[in-house]
């Protein structure tokens with residue numbers, strides 16, 4: 189493999205998504221007799237940071253004079269949960285090769301230590317940069333979120349769910365490249381999960397990650413899938429644009445209640461300067477019901493991300509879509525037959541999905557609908573939900589292409605089943621319905637019973653605390 193792929197030096201020519209997905213790489217795992225032997229290969233420099241596993245140093249490869257980061261980890265006790273997390277992290281890093289995901293170059297093992305040699309990110313963590321800048325411009329945010337979405341699409345295609353996406357786990361390769369862009373690398377796969385099962389096996393129940401970035405379905409403890417990463421992208425994007433998290437509360441239970449009872453807040457003065465396009469995306473990423481969340485692929489196709497100003501701003505709710513469609517019918521650009529809504533009675537047990545999955549359309553990600561069109565979403569068609577449940581990711585991939593790997597699994601499908609989108613629906617009604625569905629026993633119900641319970645006291649005053657269940 190070329191050195192450039194490992195070092196990430198290809199960054200400048202990777203604006204096209206297809207060129208960013210590179211081939212799997214071979215990561216050598218090298219056994220050393222003594223720790224001092226590594227000092228003959230690398231010259232250790234300044235300390236870059238300290239994590240829960242070990243210390244990270246800047247290091248220069250003596251032979252090539254290239255700079256790297258080396259994470260020095262004290263070998264945890266065999267069989268311990270720490271070992272499992274480390275193994276999981278190394279396992280995943282060995283499989284990934286993407287310009288926006290940290291690259292693992294080599295692993296060195298000695299009797300007492302493990303050394304992970306990764307590409308060096310001289311710009312530090314994204315949260316440090318945010319603290320300095322207070323907030324990012326829309327252009328800067330667009331570039332960062334596009335990179336993050338590309339990384340997540342790539343990971344999800346490999347059935348990897350990061351589960352702890354946050355500003356602290358996004359490193360900045362270098363402060364700014366020649367074009368003034370901030371190039372990011374997703375890191376810290378300690379809490380990531382690789383889904384290998386089918387259908388229900390792909391639903392995870394561990395509560396892990398960092399509270400303010402945590403998807404409500406994960407907080408509720410009832411089960412979640414890869415859509416938890418989408419929620420985190422939404423929180424990251426919100427924070428980049430205004431410097432603060434969208435939802436804050438003292439405990440997990442109160443935070444969940446806050447998320448369930450409020451719209452995504454855009455009332456601070458700073459939001460008056462932010463485009464409607466960006467706000468629409470945030471609303472679509474931060475949908476309470478994962479079944480209604482925008483998919484990472486849809487995010488990449490959104491005109492706000494692509495910068496395609498020729499695509500008209502598309503209405504973000506059913507009512508607006510109806511109005512626009514009726515206007516089109518009135519002006520003769522479409523026939524009434526195109527308006528293929530069914531009555532709400534007809535839709536019992538079914539869910540309505542946009543007919544097209546085109547850029548800039550409604551955020552519903554029911555992409556398994558066989559009906560696809562290149563025109564913007566204008567009509568809703570019912571799809572049977574039963575067909576989706578229980579299907580394997582592999583089968584879905586074969587049937588529908590790699591996109592299907594991010595298809596919501598059964599639990600999400602159940603959520604769809606309970607949504608009846610009538611023509612009278614509005615965004616607010618939809619959100620209320622989301623919350624109702626979410627909190628009902630039919631799908632991902634929210635268990636607020638822990639309020640005042642055992643986990644609350646433990647979490648008091650620690651909004652950003654990480655809950656690593658496996659430790």
Ligand SMILES: Nc1ncnc2c1ncn2[C@@H]1O[C@H](COP(=O)(O)OP(=O)(O)OP(=O)(O)O)[C@@H](O)[C@H]1O
Nearest residue numbers: 236237238239240241244257306307308309376378
């Ligand atoms: N490749 C890198 N380039 C530059 N700095 C890095 C790199 N990797 C890690 N760091 C810095 O070192 C710090 C510690 O990283 P490390 O991955 O050990 O811990 P962490 O991100 O806090 O996660 P955890 O404690 O869950 O392992 C990070 O916060 C970051 O600032």
